[in-house]
Amino acid sequence: MDQAQLPVFSVLPQHVGIIMDGNGRWAKQRGLPRYKGHIEGAKTFRKIGEFAGDLGIHCLTFYAFSTENWKRPPEEVAAIMDLFREYLRELDDRKAENEEKGIKVNFIGDRTGIPRDILAMMAHSERITRKKDHVILNIAVNYGGRQEIVHSVRELAKEIEKGRLKAKDITEQMISDHLYTAGLPDPDLIIRPSGEYRLSNFLLWQSAYAEFWYSDILWPDFTEADFTKALRAFEQRNRRFGGV
Numbered sequence: 001m002d003q004a005q006l007p008v009f010s011v012l013p014q015h016v017g018i019i020m021d022g023n024g025r026w027a028k029q030r031g032l033p034r035y036k037g038h039i040e041g042a043k044t045f046r047k048i049g050e051f052a053g054d055l056g057i058h059c060l061t062f063y064a065f066s067t068e069n070w071k072r073p074p075e076e077v078a079a080i081m082d083l084f085r086e087y088l089r090e091l092d093d094r095k096a097e098n099e100e101k102g103i104k105v106n107f108i109g110d111r112t113g114i115p116r117d118i119l120a121m122m123a124h125s126e127r128i129t130r131k132k133d134h135v136i137l138n139i140a141v142n143y144g145g146r147q148e149i150v151h152s153v154r155e156l157a158k159e160i161e162k163g164r165l166k167a168k169d170i171t172e173q174m175i176s177d178h179l180y181t182a183g184l185p186d187p188d189l190i191i192r193p194s195g196e197y198r199l200s201n202f203l204l205w206q207s208a209y210a211e212f213w214y215s216d217i218l219w220p221d222f223t224e225a226d227f228t229k230a231l232r233a234f235e236q237r238n239r240r241f242g243g244v
């Protein structure tokens with residue numbers, strides 16, 4: 001979007017998490033197979049990612065595939081994997097443009113079980129964008145918040161086993177530092193469209209003080225105007241972090 005047309009905010013979240021929900025229902029409403037909803041959802045992902053970057057939001061995390069999503073019919077899982085492939089190829093094609101915009105891409109989640117060609121493309125995307133950090137684009141793939149906390153705790157347990165750490169010295173910061181989002185600010189705002197009011201195992205530890213914004217719009221129909229509404233709501237929130 002043209003810089004002059006961009007909305008202006010008195011306060012912007014540093015990190016926005018988005019649960020891209022409602023693709024299946026969007027397709028069903030139109031009598032289409034579910035994967036068509038994911039195709040449209042992937043377009044919305046590109047559109048909102050770009051808009052958020054243009055607005056100057058530093059960090060974005062999109063929930064693309066949860067540890068539970070493997071339970072879906074194989075053809076739906078395969079269609080989502082194909083959308084990842086397409087996007088990963090695009091990241092390589094648009095290398096120069098993304099570099100200019102200062103985009104860094106990170107994949108968060110458990111890498112086991114992800115097809116090998118996708119893993120290689122994920123690593124390649126991270127490598128070619130690693131020098132920038134103006135906009136950090138996290139894509140959660142095979143991600144589960146509880147599983148992420150277990151991963152962090154296991155890393156700390158290894159330190160204990162090696163005698164380098166004592167249980168009583170474990171801090172919140174240490175747990176944060178071993179999550180996939182280590183070094184990134186916690187999300188200030190979590191957006192969930194499609195009329196569901198759940199966190200669904202998304203950024204469990206990190207969203208301790210996040211503001212939530214829900215909407216009935218299905219993700220494929222989600223627009224820049226909806227994202228702006230979420231940011232306007234955030235602007236009005238009085239964040240106290242447990243204080244008064």
Ligand code: FPP
Binds near residue numbers: 024026045
């Ligand atoms: C949830 O909607 C959505 C998913 C499980 C998949 C999200 C994937 C994409 C948007 C496409 C690929 C993304 C990238 C990064 C290229 P749902 O299927 O649960 O919807 P429903 O609740 O209406 O069934």
